[in-house]
Structure formats: structure tokens, C-alpha cells
Amino acid sequence: MPIINESIVYDEECLAIIAAKKSDPHFTHVNWGDDDLQDLRSKVRNYYRNAQRLTCVYCQERIGVRAAHAAPIEHIVPKSQYLAFIFEPKNLCVICPDCNEYKGKNEVMYEPVIKGPRRVRYPTVSSAFQIVHPHYDDYAAHIMKANRVYIDRTPKGHYTIGVCKLNRFFHYFGACDEFINDAELAEANDLFFSTGTVDTHALIHDAAETQ
Numbered sequence: 001m002p003i004i005n006e007s008i009v010y011d012e013e014c015l016a017i018i019a020a021k022k023s024d025p026h027f028t029h030v031n032w033g034d035d036d037l038q039d040l041r042s043k044v045r046n047y048y049r050n051a052q053r054l055t056c057v058y059c060q061e062r063i064g065v066r067a068a069h070a071a072p073i074e075h076i077v078p079k080s081q082y083l084a085f086i087f088e089p090k091n092l093c094v095i096c097p098d099c100n101e102y103k104g105k106n107e108v109m110y111e112p113v114i115k116g117p118r119r120v121r122y123p124t125v126s127s128a129f130q131i132v133h134p135h136y137d138d139y140a141a142h143i144m145k146a147n148r149v150y151i152d153r154t155p156k157g158h159y160t161i162g163v164c165k166l167n168r169f170f171h172y173f174g175a176c177d178e179f180i181n182d183a184e185l186a187e188a189n190d191l192f193f194s195t196g197t198v199d200t201h202a203l204i205h206d207a208a209e210t211q
């Protein structure tokens with residue numbers, strides 16, 4: 001089941017400001033930070049904090065409860081590339097500051113960004129996206145998380161781990177006994193060795209060598 005079951009439904013106040021912004025011929029993605037959108041941003045942030053139970057959709061670690069900077073609003077399809085989706089409820093969620101830093105403006109749809117007239121309807125199917133989409137995809141079907149180690153199960157999982165640098169913890173610190181000996185990881189190892197598909201020891205070794 002996707003981490004987000006229901007996307008935000010804007011109230012009248014939000015709909016009015018969205019209409020006003022969209023009718024402004026000078027409106028760009030930079031205006032997302034405008035003062036008159038502060039109330040809307042706050043509603044979006046709080047809605048998805050609740051919907052996601054304070055979990056980042058990419059790394060599945062905790063996000064901040066109160067401070068706005070601890071739960072940045074994520075435009076899954078970057079707002080700088082597809083302005084048409086800047087207020088699209090299914091394009092929004094909250095993530096942790098680290099995932100926000102890493103994912104940045106990376107392309108997430110299979111269709112390349114094109115100049116001129118752009119796609120105006122938000123894709124409604126998972127297959128349109130390279131990234132694990134929190135409104136459409138079951139995270140566990142694509143990525144296995146064992147403590148701080150992320151293992152791809154599908155190409156989507158692989159892309160998401162790469163674009164958000166989910167194994168950053170090991171890239172930063174290298175492998176250490178505290179985590180290698182973790183019971184959860186050992187259990188994951190057993191599971192994957194028994195299926196004969198993934199060598200987590202090799203994965204940790206590789207991560208340690210790239211630091």
C-alpha cells in the first residue's frame with residue numbers, strides 16, 4: 001500500500017489563492033516561497049505530516065514535528081521543470097532535509113523534460129515515474145530497508161536509492177560493527193540469502209569502499 005492513501009483536498013481559501021497565482025502571467029516556481037502562500041504551505045505540510053505519520057517517503061526515517069525546515073514540502077516532479085504541477089495534490093508530500101538536498105531537481109518521470117508546451121495533466125499511473133512514488137507505489141515492493149541499509153528490489157527502487165543517495169549513512173561513516181551486527185540486518189541477510197538474490201555483505205563492503 002502506498003505511504004499516502006489520500007492526497008490533500010484544498011479548502012476554499014487555498015483554491016482562491018491558487019487560482020489567483022495561476023492567473024498571474026508572471027507566476028513561476030520561485031513564487032512558491034511567496035508570503036501569501038505561507039498559509040497554503042503550512043496546510044500542505046501539516047496534512048502530509050499526518051498522512052505520512054511523520055515518515056519521509058524516500059528514506060523512511062522520521063521527519064520533524066514542528067519546525068518547517070525539518071519537514072520540507074517535496075514536489076515529486078520538480079516545480080522548476082513542470083510548473084503545471086506546483087499545486088497538484090498528488091505531486092506533493094513532505095520529506096526529510098537530507099533527502100530534499102540530494103533529490104533536488106532530478107528528473108523523476110520517464111518522459112524527458114521538453115521545452116515549449118509541456119505536459120499539463122499529472123500522470124495517474126505508477127509506470128510513468130522512475131522514482132518510487134508515495135501516492136502510487138508500495139515502498140516495500142521496491143526497496144528493502146534494514147536499519148540504515150537500502151536494497152533495491154526493482155529498477156524503480158534502484159533509481160530512488162541512487163537519486164536520493166539513501167545509502168548515504170554508509171557512504172559517510174563507512175560500515176561499522178554497530179550496524180553490521182544489528183539483528184534486523186542479520187535477519188534481512190538471512191532472508192535474502194535464502195532467496196539467493198542479494199548479497200548484503202557485498203553491498204556494505206561496496207558502500208564502505210566509496211567513502
Ligand SMILES: [Zn+2]
Pocket residue numbers: 056057058059060061095096097098099100
Ligand atoms: Zn528522507
